[in-house]
Amino acid sequence: xxxxxxxxxxxxxxxxxxxxxxxxxxxxxxxxxxxxxxxxxxxxxxxxxxxxxxxxxxxxxxxxxxxxxxxxxxxxxxxxxxxxxxxxxxxxxxxxxxxxxxxxxxxxxxxxxxxxxxxxxxxxxxxxxxxxxxxxxxxxxxxxxxxxxxxxxxxxxxxxxxxxxxxxxxxxxxxxxxxxxxxxxxxxxxxxxxxxxxxxxxxxxxxxxxxxxxxxxxxxxxxxxxxxxxxxxxxxxxxxxxxxxxxxxxxxxxxxxxxxxxxxxxxxxxxxxxxxxxxxxxxxxxxxxxxxxxxxxx
Amino acid sequence: xxxxxxxxxxxxxxxxxxxxxxxxxxxxxxxxxxxxxxxxxxxxxxxxxxxxxxxxxxxxxxxxxxxxxxxxxxxxxxxxxxxxxxxxxxxxxxxxxxxxxxxxxxxxxxxxxxxxxxxxxxxxxx
Numbered sequence: 001x002x003x004x005x006x007x008x009x010x011x012x013x014x015x016x017x018x019x020x021x022x023x024x025x026x027x028x029x030x031x032x033x034x035x036x037x038x039x040x041x042x043x044x045x046x047x048x049x050x051x052x053x054x055x056x057x058x059x060x061x062x063x064x065x066x067x068x069x070x071x072x073x074x075x076x077x078x079x080x081x082x083x084x085x086x087x088x089x090x091x092x093x094x095x096x097x098x099x100x101x102x103x104x105x106x107x108x109x110x111x112x113x114x115x116x117x118x119x120x121x122x123x124x125x126x127x128x129x130x131x132x133x134x135x136x137x138x139x140x141x142x143x144x145x146x147x148x149x150x151x152x153x154x155x156x157x158x159x160x161x162x163x164x165x166x167x168x169x170x171x172x173x174x175x176x177x178x179x180x181x182x183x184x185x186x187x188x189x190x191x192x193x194x195x196x197x198x199x200x201x202x203x204x205x206x207x208x209x210x211x212x213x214x215x216x217x218x219x220x221x222x223x224x225x226x227x228x229x230x231x232x233x234x235x236x237x238x239x240x241x242x243x244x245x246x247x248x249x250x251x252x253x254x255x256x257x258x259x260x261x262x263x264x265x266x267x268x269x270x271x272x273x274x275x276x277x278x279x280x281x282x283x284x285x286x287x288x289x290x291x292x293x294x295x296x297x298x
Numbered sequence: 299x300x301x302x303x304x305x306x307x308x309x310x311x312x313x314x315x316x317x318x319x320x321x322x323x324x325x326x327x328x329x330x331x332x333x334x335x336x337x338x339x340x341x342x343x344x345x346x347x348x349x350x351x352x353x354x355x356x357x358x359x360x361x362x363x364x365x366x367x368x369x370x371x372x373x374x375x376x377x378x379x380x381x382x383x384x385x386x387x388x389x390x391x392x393x394x395x396x397x398x399x400x401x402x403x404x405x406x407x408x409x410x411x412x413x414x415x416x417x418x419x420x421x422x423x424x
Binding site: 163167188211 | 304307308309310311336337340341345346347349352381383417
């Protein structure tokens with residue numbers, strides 16, 4: 001389990017993270033999302049023990065990560081900006097990794113190299129960006145990490161490669177209870193792969209929940225009534241309400257059953273309930289008061 | 299045998315639950331047939347194993363499947379008493395369709411006959 005407690009970090013008086021709490025269960029795939037500049041990469045640099053916290057704690061199964069080389073041997077990390085040694089090939093990198101990571105799996109390295117079809121002896125710097133990303137993935141997955149941290153892992157990869165990458169991730173979660181934290185802006189992809197979601201905003205955790213619960217809790221409703229009259233619907237937690245002709249559009253944060261029974265009391269002519277997609281939840285939560293964003297969405 | 303629709307508004311968890319039920323209802327999965335393991339299905343669909351685990355747990359709780367520890371999940375012989383909420387939800391799905399048929403001017407008797415026919419086809423007693 002990865003646990004971040006009351007983490008704060010300042011850069012030259014700018015508070016990047018303030019009192020941040022994060023919980024990633026063992027064997028889960030945790031999606032970290034947030035607008036640009038919300039502190040995702042700063043958090044990740046704390047999780048990988050690169051930054052020292054100003055205040056608070058970052059622990060993996062109870063152990064502090066900062067300056068903890070034993071723990072870091074079990075941690076796999078693919079940063080957004082990849083780094084390879086100058087003029088190194090994948091084979092050179094592999095022999096370096098083999099010395100650093102005790103759990104290095106030679107069989108997997110060979111299998112992956114074959115499956116991804118990358119040349120082992122060419123300089124990685126001559127690779128395309130997408131190929132470099134694949135090279136990083138092959139190397140990291142061959143270290144058999146217990147914790148895997150991915151910063152924008154799938155950007156620039158084609159759909160086939162993405163599928164292949166995710167297949168490795170899910171099978172390691174299924175077979176070895178690997179714990180994964182992944183940050184991305186590709187919410188549709190995250191929705192398919194993650195089981196929990198954390199939404200960061202201005203260095204704080206806005207929402208951290210099981211994805212399924214998050215989605216069953218908030219609904220988009222189209223409703224039309226036979227007769228016109230004021231309906232306060234005061235038992236419901238209405239986040240957004242809008243009239244389009246005779247149809248009303250509601251965004252409600254309540255359990256589905258309650259929403260349904262409350263609205264049926266009013267004898268609606270039409271009642272359609274839709275779950276929101278993660279993308280919609282994100283934009284709604286982040287857009288907040290900004291009605292312009294909301295009108296695009298709903 | 300499992301198909302996921304990534305564009306669907308239905309969550310993946312729901313899709314797996316519904317998919318399994320459909321396969322069992324259609325008889326593709328017979329009683330005591332083994333379901334794919336969480337690992338297999340997760341690799342096959344590229345879906346988070348926790349999501350599949352959760353879907354299987356839901357199916358087990360509602361009596362569709364049973365687990366033999368160490369061996370996996372199997373289709374149940376007979377169903378437990380169905381959940382009244384679930385029945386209500388299914389009946390709710392029929393209602394708008396019936397209303398649409400009535401709106402189109404289909405006589406009530408024809409709808410009744412069509413429903414009777416479906417019930418007979420589905421092996422219902424009455």
